[in-house]
Amino acid sequence: MPGRRPGRPGPRSAACTVVTRDRLAAAEVLAASYRAHHPGHDFVLLVADGDTAAGDLGLDPDEYFRLVTCHAGADLADVLRPLLLAKLLDRFDVVVLLDPDIEVHAPFEDVSLLAGDHGLVAAAALLAPLPQDGLEPEDVPGVFDGFLAAGQAARPFLEHWAGHARRRPPHRTGPDRRWPELAGGLFDLFVVRDPGLAVGYWNLHERRLAGDPPAVSGQPLRFFAFRGFDPGRPWLLTGDYPERPRVRLSAEPVLRRLCEAYRERLGSAKPVENRFAALPDGSPLTVPMRQLYHEAWLRTERAQHTPGSLDVVADKVPPHPFGDDDGRAFRQWLAEPASPLDAAAGLTRLAAAVWLSRVDLQAVFPHPRGENAAGFREWCSTHGVQEGLLPAWALPAAPPPPVPPVRDFGVNVVGYLTAGLGLGEMARVVRRAIAAAGVPMVSVVEEHSLAGSAPTGLATPDDVGAPRFGVSLLTVNSDFTRLILDSHPDAGAGRYRIGLWAWELEDFPVAMHDGFALVDEVWTPSEFATRAIAAHSPVPVRTIPVPVPDPGPVAREPGATTQFLFIFDFNSTGGRKNPWGVVDAFHRAFPDRDDVRLVLKATGGHRNVPAVERLRRVIGDDPRIELLERYLTVAELDDLYARTDAYVSLHRSEGFGLTVAEAMARGLPVIATDYSSTTEFFGPGHGWPIPCTMTDVGPDWPPYHPGGRWAEPDLDAAAAAMRAVADDPAEARRRGQAAREHVLRTRSTEVAASWMRDRLASAHRTWLASQSAGPPPRHPLVARARRLLRPVRAAARKFRGAT
Structure with missing residues (x-):
C-alpha cells in the first residue's frame, strides 16, 4: 500500500517538497534519498512554476496565475507549500514537508508519524542558544527548521499558513523561514529535539559530524540541509554567510566529504529560467509589477468582503498576464493611470509604483504629478528603461496641453461636490447660490483623492463637465489646493483662481501658506476665518454671506421624552x-x-x-x-x-x-x-x-x-x-x-446670489484684462539681478572662447 512500509501497519504517510524549475536538480536528489530510506513511501515533488502545478494543487487556473503573477522563486514555493500539504492530506494520514536542498541519510518515519497524534511535528533548529562569538549566523530566523510533519488535525493551521503566505508582500527573495511561529499558542505543535534532524550550517557548531555513515552525538544523521550551498563554489558550506562562518569546510573532513558527494549528485544541471519571469511579450515581470498586482488583488478582496467599505477599488480582480490574450489586458492595466491625478500628469500605474518604491526618486521628484512631472517623465524614459524598471509600453506620456478657456462669463466650480463631508456640503451650498444667481457654470467633481474617507454617492450635478470658463472656484482648503489643480490642470491653467477656504483657529498656520501662490483671491465662510487668513495673505480675502436654505420647520409635538x-x-x-x-x-x-x-x-x-x-x-x-x-x-x-x-x-x-x-x-x-x-x-x-x-x-x-x-x-x-x-x-x-x-x-439665498454674481463678474473682468495685456512687468529685483550677472556672463563667454 502506498505510504506504508512493508510489514508495518500504521497511518499512510508521504513526503513532499515544493521547488521552482531552477532548483529542480536539488529536489530530485532529495526525492531519491528519501525513497532510498523510506521504501514504499510516496514522495511528491511539486514544481511551482511547472505546467501541471495548478492541476496538482486542484487550483482554478486563474487563481494559480494570479499567484504566479504576484510571487516568484522561493517566495512562490513558500506560498504553495501549505496548499500542497492540504491537498495531500486528502490522500494520506500524515504528510512530511521537506526543504528542497535537503538530503536524507537515515529514516525518520518514527518522528513523522507523531503527527498522527499531535497534528503538527517540527524539528528544533537549535538545542542551545547561539554563542555570542562574533561569528555567523548571529541569529537563526525561527526556532524550527527544514522539516514539518502534518496530520489531519493540522488542517486549520495549514489554512492559516496559506492565508498568511498569500497576503505577504511579494518582495522577499527567499521562503518565509518563520512559518512555525504562526503555530505558537494557536495550534498543537510537537517539537522534536533530535540532533540528527534538521542539521545545517546554523547548528553544526553544536552537532559535529563524525563517522561513516555520518552520525551526530552518537545518533544517526537523519538529514542534512545544504541551504546556500553553491556547487560552483564548493569550498564554502553556504553562501548565506561567507565572511565569518562559525563552521568551515576545511576544518571538518566528514562535512567536506558530505558536501562533495552532494555536489556530485547534483551534477552539472544548467539553470532553468522561471517560466513566469517574463510577460508573454518578453517584458520582465518586475517586482513593482508584482507588488502592484498583489496590492490590487488583496484590496479588491477586502472591499468585497467588508460591508460598507468606502475603498475606491475595481469591481473585480485586475487581469493577470497569462490568459488567452497574451497579457494585453495586464499591460494595459499597468500602462493606464491609476487616478485622474495620474491621468492629468500623464503618469502610468507602473511609473507611479516605481516612484513610490524608490526613496531616491521621491527625493529628486517630490511632486511627480505636479511641478516635477516633466522631470520624472524624462527619468522614466532614460534611467527607468535602462534599469529594466519600465518597458516602453508603460512609460508616462506628456499630458495634452491645457484647454484654453472661453472668453464668455462663467465659473468652473471644482471640488468634492458628491462627497458626504463638510467641504462637500459647503461646496454644494455655494454652487446652489451661484446657480440662483444665473451665472453660467461647469461643475468639476473630484472624488478619487478622498481615498475612501467619505462616501461619494450623492447626486451628481447636471452641469458636470471639463473646466471651460476663465474663472475657477476651488472649493477646497489651502492644503488641498495643489492636489485639486494637479488633478484638474484645466481648472487652473490660464484661469483666475478663487480658493474657498475655511479655518477654525484665530491664526492661520505657516504650513498652509503655500496655497496663497496658487490662487488669485480667497473666499471664506465667516469673518472669523477671514481675519485669521487675511492677516497672512498676499491676495484679497473676502467673506461669503453663506446662504442657509429653508428645509422647512420641524413639526415636533411635545412628547414624554x-x-x-x-x-x-x-x-x-x-x-x-x-x-x-x-x-x-x-x-x-x-x-x-x-x-x-x-x-x-x-x-x-x-x-x-x-x-x-x-x-x-x-x-x-x-x-x-x-x-x-x-x-x-x-x-x-x-x-x-x-x-x-x-x-x-x-x-x-x-x-x-x-x-x-x-x-x-x-x-x-x-x-x-x-x-x-x-x-x-x-x-x-x-x-x-x-x-x-x-x-x-x-x-x-x-x-x-x-x-x-x-x-x-x-x-x-x-x-x-x-x-x-x-x-x-x-x-x-x-x-x-x-x-x-x-x-x-x-x-438668504438671494443675498448670497447677488454677492457671488458681483464678485464673479469682477473676477471675470480682471481675467479678461489679463488676457489682453502683455506679459507682466519684470519684478525690480529680477531686473537688478540680471544687471549684476551681465559681467559674470561676459567673463564666462570670454573664458569659453579662450579654451
Whole structure:
C-alpha cells in the first residue's frame, strides 16, 4: 500500500517538497534519498512554476496565475507549500514537508508519524542558544527548521499558513523561514529535539559530524540541509554567510566529504529560467509589477468582503498576464493611470509604483504629478528603461496641453461636490447660490483623492463637465489646493483662481501658506476665518454671506421624552468638535432622569478609532445616549431632526458651523459654544450661547498646532441650558422659532446670489484684462539681478572662447 512500509501497519504517510524549475536538480536528489530510506513511501515533488502545478494543487487556473503573477522563486514555493500539504492530506494520514536542498541519510518515519497524534511535528533548529562569538549566523530566523510533519488535525493551521503566505508582500527573495511561529499558542505543535534532524550550517557548531555513515552525538544523521550551498563554489558550506562562518569546510573532513558527494549528485544541471519571469511579450515581470498586482488583488478582496467599505477599488480582480490574450489586458492595466491625478500628469500605474518604491526618486521628484512631472517623465524614459524598471509600453506620456478657456462669463466650480463631508456640503451650498444667481457654470467633481474617507454617492450635478470658463472656484482648503489643480490642470491653467477656504483657529498656520501662490483671491465662510487668513495673505480675502436654505420647520409635538442632537464628523477632529463635552454636559444635567435622550450622529469613525473609543468610554452603558455611526439618507436625516427638541454643539471652534445654521433653519433651539464663527449668526435670542475660556489645542489634533488656541466651553452652563430645554419646552420652541426666522432672514439665498454674481463678474473682468495685456512687468529685483550677472556672463563667454 502506498505510504506504508512493508510489514508495518500504521497511518499512510508521504513526503513532499515544493521547488521552482531552477532548483529542480536539488529536489530530485532529495526525492531519491528519501525513497532510498523510506521504501514504499510516496514522495511528491511539486514544481511551482511547472505546467501541471495548478492541476496538482486542484487550483482554478486563474487563481494559480494570479499567484504566479504576484510571487516568484522561493517566495512562490513558500506560498504553495501549505496548499500542497492540504491537498495531500486528502490522500494520506500524515504528510512530511521537506526543504528542497535537503538530503536524507537515515529514516525518520518514527518522528513523522507523531503527527498522527499531535497534528503538527517540527524539528528544533537549535538545542542551545547561539554563542555570542562574533561569528555567523548571529541569529537563526525561527526556532524550527527544514522539516514539518502534518496530520489531519493540522488542517486549520495549514489554512492559516496559506492565508498568511498569500497576503505577504511579494518582495522577499527567499521562503518565509518563520512559518512555525504562526503555530505558537494557536495550534498543537510537537517539537522534536533530535540532533540528527534538521542539521545545517546554523547548528553544526553544536552537532559535529563524525563517522561513516555520518552520525551526530552518537545518533544517526537523519538529514542534512545544504541551504546556500553553491556547487560552483564548493569550498564554502553556504553562501548565506561567507565572511565569518562559525563552521568551515576545511576544518571538518566528514562535512567536506558530505558536501562533495552532494555536489556530485547534483551534477552539472544548467539553470532553468522561471517560466513566469517574463510577460508573454518578453517584458520582465518586475517586482513593482508584482507588488502592484498583489496590492490590487488583496484590496479588491477586502472591499468585497467588508460591508460598507468606502475603498475606491475595481469591481473585480485586475487581469493577470497569462490568459488567452497574451497579457494585453495586464499591460494595459499597468500602462493606464491609476487616478485622474495620474491621468492629468500623464503618469502610468507602473511609473507611479516605481516612484513610490524608490526613496531616491521621491527625493529628486517630490511632486511627480505636479511641478516635477516633466522631470520624472524624462527619468522614466532614460534611467527607468535602462534599469529594466519600465518597458516602453508603460512609460508616462506628456499630458495634452491645457484647454484654453472661453472668453464668455462663467465659473468652473471644482471640488468634492458628491462627497458626504463638510467641504462637500459647503461646496454644494455655494454652487446652489451661484446657480440662483444665473451665472453660467461647469461643475468639476473630484472624488478619487478622498481615498475612501467619505462616501461619494450623492447626486451628481447636471452641469458636470471639463473646466471651460476663465474663472475657477476651488472649493477646497489651502492644503488641498495643489492636489485639486494637479488633478484638474484645466481648472487652473490660464484661469483666475478663487480658493474657498475655511479655518477654525484665530491664526492661520505657516504650513498652509503655500496655497496663497496658487490662487488669485480667497473666499471664506465667516469673518472669523477671514481675519485669521487675511492677516497672512498676499491676495484679497473676502467673506461669503453663506446662504442657509429653508428645509422647512420641524413639526415636533411635545412628547414624554426630550431629545437632544449633535451631528459631527470625526475627520474634522474629535478634539475640535468635542462630542465628549456634549456627553459630559448631558450627564451633569440629567444624572438620574429617564425622560431625556441624546443622539450623536457621527461619521468618519473608521479612520479615527481612538477618538471613537474615547467617546464610547464617556458614554459608557447609558441607555439614554445613542451613537449613530453611519451616513443617513436625506429622508432619514429629516426624520432625525423631526424627533429632536434641541441641537447641541459644544465645539471648541468653527470655521462656519453649518449644522448649527441648519438646525436653526429647522426651528430648533441651539445650545452652542459662544465662540468663533457661530457667533456671527447665533445669539441669546436663538438658544443658549455657552460661555467659554481659551485653552491650548494640545497634541493629537492635527492639522491644528499644539500651541494653537481654542475654546473650552463651560459644561455646567451647558448642563443648565439642557435642563432649561427639558423643563420649559414652550420657551425652547419660542427660541427655536426665533432662530429660524433670524437665520433665514439674514442668510438668504438671494443675498448670497447677488454677492457671488458681483464678485464673479469682477473676477471675470480682471481675467479678461489679463488676457489682453502683455506679459507682466519684470519684478525690480529680477531686473537688478540680471544687471549684476551681465559681467559674470561676459567673463564666462570670454573664458569659453579662450579654451
